[in-house]
Amino acid sequence: MIKNYFIITFRNILRNKTFNFLNISGLAVGIASAALIFLWVEDELNYNHYFPNRNNLYVIKDKQTYDGNTFVFDATPGPLAQAVKDETPGIQTTARSTWANPMLFSLEDKSIYENGRHVDSGFLTMFSVPFIKGNAAAAFMQLHSVVISEKMALKFFTSTDNIIGKTLKVDNKEDYIISGVFKDLPENVSIKFDWLISFKVFEEQNLWLKEWGSNSIITYARTDPNANIPAINKRLYDIVQRKNSQSTVAKMMLYPFNRIRLYNNFDNDGNEKEGVIKNVRLFSLIAWIILIIACINFMNLATARSEKRAKEVGIRKVMGAVKQKLIVQFIAESVLLSFLAMLLAIGIMFLILPAFNTLVHKNLSLQVFQPIHLGGLIVIALVCGILAGSYPAFYLSSFNPALVLKSTKLKTGSAAFIRKALVVTQFSASVVLIICTIIIYQQIQYGKEKDLGFKKDNLIITSLHGNMRSHFSSIKNDLINTGVVENASISNSDVLNMGSNTGDFSWEGKAPDKQILITVEGISSEYILTQGMQLKQGRSFYENLKADSNNIIINETLAKIINNKNILGSVINREKDKYTVVGVVKDFVSNNVYQPAAPLMLFADTSNANVLSVRLKANAPITSALAKVEKVIKTNNPGYPFEYEFADEEFGRFFQAETLIGKLAGVFAALAIIISCLGLFGLASFTAERRTKEIGIRKVLGASVSGITGLLSKDFLKPVLLSVVIAFPVSWWMMFNWLKDYQYKITIQWWVFALAGLLVLLIALVTVSFQSVRAAIANPVKSLRTE
Amino acid sequence: MIQLKNIFKWVTVGGSRVFLLKDINLTIKEGEFISIMGPSGSGKSTLLNVIGMLDDFNEGEYNFIDQPVHQLKEKQKSQLYKSHIGFVFQAYHLIDELTVYENIETPLLYQNVKASERQAIVADMLDRFNIVGKKDLFPSQLSGGQQQLVGVARALVAKPKLILADEPTGNLNSKQGEEIMELFKQLNKEDGVTIVQVTHSEKNAAYGSRIIHLLDGRVEKN
Secondary structure (H helix, E strand, O other): OHHHHHHHHHHHHHHOHHHHHHHHHHHHHHHHHHHHHHHHHHHHHOOOOOOOOHHHEEEEEEEEEEOOEEEEEOOEEOOHHHHHHHHOOOEEEEEEEOOOEEEEEEEOOEEEEEEEEEEOOHHHHHOOOOEEEOOHHHHOOOOOEEEEEHHHHHHHOOOOOOOOOOEEEEOOOOEEEEEEEEOOOOOOOOOOOOEEEEHHHHHHHOHHHHOOOOEEEEEEEEEOOOOOHHHHHHHHHHHHHHHOOOOOOOEEEEEEHHHOOOOOEEOOOOOEEOOHHHHHHHHHHHHHHHHHHHHHHHHHHHHHOHHHHHHHHHHHHHOOOOHHHHHHHHHHHHHHHHHHHHHHHHHHHHHHHHHHHHHHOOOOOOOOOOHHHHHHHHHHHHHHHHHHHHHHHHHHHOOOHHHHHOOOOOOOHHHHHHHHHHHHHHHHHHHHHHHHHHHHHHHHHHHHHOOOOOOOOOEEEEEOOOOOOOOHHHHHHHHHHOOOEEEEEEEOOOHHHOOOEEOOEEEOOOOOOOOOOEEEEEEOOOHHHHHOOOEEEEOOOOOOHHHHOOEEEEEHHHHHHHOOOOOOOOEEEEOOEEEEEEEEEOOOOOOOOOOOOOOEEEEEOOOOOOEEEEEEOOOOOHHHHHHHHHHHHHHHOOOOOOOEEEHHHHHHHOOHHHHHHHHHHHHHHHHHHHHHHHHHHHHHHHHHHHOHHHHHHHHHOOOOHHHHHHHHHHHHHHHHHHHHHHHHHHHHHHHHHHHOOOOOOOOOOHHHHHHHHHHHHHHHHHHHHHHHHHHHHOOHHHHHHHO | OEEEEEEEEEEEEOOEEEEEEEEEEEEEOOOOEEEEEOOOOOOHHHHHHHHOOOOOOOEEEEEEOOEEHHHOOHHHHHHHHHHHEEEEOOOOOOOOOOOHHHHHHHHHHOOOOOHHHHHHHHHHHHHHOOOHHHOOOOHHHOOHHHHHHHHHHHHHOOOOOEEEEEOOOOOOOHHHHHHHHHHHHHHHHHHOOEEEEEOOOHHHHOOOOEEEEEEOOEEEEO
16 A cells, blocks of 8 residues: 555656655755754753763852842952862852953974963862873973863874973973873863863962952862752852952852853843843744745645545545545655655755854764764654645545536635645744844844944954063064054053952042942054044043052043043042043943943053054055064964954954844744745646636636736736735844844844835746746637636 | 326426425335336426435425435435435446446445455456456547446445436437447346436337326326
8 A cells, every 4th residue: 555655656756756856945945944943953052071070060050239230250369269169069169260361382493373271170070171191190290380172282283192291382481291182072062172181380470369359260160960059059159259358249149051152141130031042932933924824735735636636536536445544645745745845955064064063163064874963854744744734634635526527616715724824823933034134134133233432444453472562662663664554552452351340449420339340451652543442531541550550541441431521630549549531431331232331440550461452554555554564473472373464354243143033033034935935936837727717717708918918917916915914913023132132233124025015026926927927828719628 | 116296396497396396105015116207397307316315305205115205304315315216327438537347336335335346246246247357447448338337237236126217328329329229128028127217218118117297397197
């Protein structure tokens, strides 16, 4: 019996090539795109699964509330780790870590920047660093030792054999002994590093790490498997209250490492909210929608073709087939087709996976024979087959044999209604996706075109190394002498990434119980000019920074908070120190494009400067200008490779998440409309075929070609029009919610809806009219003769 | 074998009943060869469909081999006709996607006959109808007469007691038609298969042992 189904199915496929091509390829495209999304989802859901202890790992977060706004940081005080480990039951161990930062490693004449961390030795076991040479226990026995990744090792040596005990020079200063090599970490982990050095080295260089008042490093903790987390959090609170001599707003808490990737977002009250998981859900939803759209095609085309198969159903019933057997036959047939589509989809996936990887910035791969992937594909194909086959199966098998064999016209009223409802569903989804694409794109553009308060073009940002900080004025002169540089400045951090802030300041008129978190930044005198910022009042710092050591420049937001008519000259206190405001700079984006500028203070202090900004002349040719800048920096600071980034590139990265959503929404909107149109095309051709006789009679009675084209097209445009109407409120509601997360956002405009609606109508019209025109120009004599 | 008592069948058009079959009383014994005649729209095909259980009737009693068809459920009816009745159609109604062999095999599939047995029965049938050489051809590759031959072979393959034929020669030329009628006669005589055919042609009707004339859903002459 099964063999019989196979035979019928294959002969059917060959007999109706166009139809089946439309059918299978539509479904294949649907399956391929859904499967790609599921690959992406799988990668996100498996994030950090590499770490075997992940269920008991926590990062200690620091919650601080200022003026009703709660901020949640990873930054914790240096002594916290030890205190927590000693005093908290339920905590097995703790480990401190710096943020990943690049350091220069050199062997003979080879120098390479590599990203890594300074960590306590507990980190090695906590995160099960996979040693292939050396071991965790011996790794940090010597203070100046380094553990490196296999990838990094192979950059310096031809193999990882016999390199333990060899040395690498770090930052052109000390030699570090290689004490271990570990296997490269996979890409889907939140903690990335190519080298690890003992935290003690970092501690020796930064004595403030002994203080409780400075939150500047990450603390990880591993708990007992059944630890009481709220009790530990309570304990943490007590420890910090007791140890931190000042009255502190800091509240420490354990945050599960498992949630780092998908959540790790906090609202203004410090409560966790969804992060990446939102996109994971959104994309899973889109994947299912695409699959459903593709399945709907399948159903529609199958029922539309039902008249052709009605005879077969009739005969089989007369031969003694019961309804169930026919249902099984049709479902088996559609499952078979959907497996063919799945095979085609696998081919499509292999072709477009590289492009998809570029799009989502991942390195996904499809292992067809990996059980979970194979199983997933089979499940998708089965679900599609059964879903798509069920309606046609029940519909077709319900035909009365006496009627269909007498070849009287079938009553297709209900089927036609369901077909139209399905078309409406398909097109609604397409229109929603199109509208979302446009609005997301608008929002990204809006963010990009926002007045940043500084000029991001032609601004090079590079880190300071070696003696560059102390030689800055001569480097600046050399740069300006190249003729391609307008100005240069140094500062603690780059303008788009200011991270240092404190609530310790007070001024006249400030309520004592009100804490305000202020971003602080140390700059050289050229900073404001170099960044292209605008002074609203007062002056910039003098070139002799010492003269301004007790002066500050504030931004407009802070000026408004201080609310002093004569803001210039007003005094701001930090413990015993007093600072006088000498300038007010126009607000600029220092961290988040979508949020209003945070209150900010600029100090005339370059002792912690890490970043060199170079403003190129607007008309300077980029390549040669870069070469000249590189030459200057290399002569002044030999031994360090020149690595830089343009501020506008860095700025572009701000939009990575949104751009990804926007691009994916765009791609899938296009796919949805293509699949829907494939279906519509098929439907139109079958309707044209079914109505051949009617068209023939109308033509004989004098109907014109355009009249008939209109008649046939109108039938299909009505459901499309209805779907547009349904899609409007749905997409409005979706985008309204999406935009809610942004403080700076566009208003949703009506023309977006009109545009999307018209676009879809136009595409549908073109699709349908192709068939309608063909039917309308056919010779009526032929169609009437065959009846 | 077949007993129809006061069979009525109607459709309601615009509130009033239009009778397709009106008070049909008919008894057919095993081994008979019946021809049903009548003008277009007289209810010949409807009667045949009722006998074949493909169509329902509104009133009356129908006994088929002592089974009260009017009391049976759909499933039981299909069980009944699939094991006892073979159908032959004017338009042959072969499945286009299947070969001659597979078309003949289909009824056996629905009766869950084992594969080896099926093969033997179909081979026997092909042999008997002299179409062994055509077993791998598709219906579209055959002439009308050959298609109808396959249609009859298919109707017979499950060894039915009754064959219902709805204008079996209507689409054939006179020579092909004659061959089919001869075949029916032979089946009736030699194998004792009961045959009920609907026909327009007096000549073909004469092959039957009895002729039933229908007019406007009524038996006019028996």
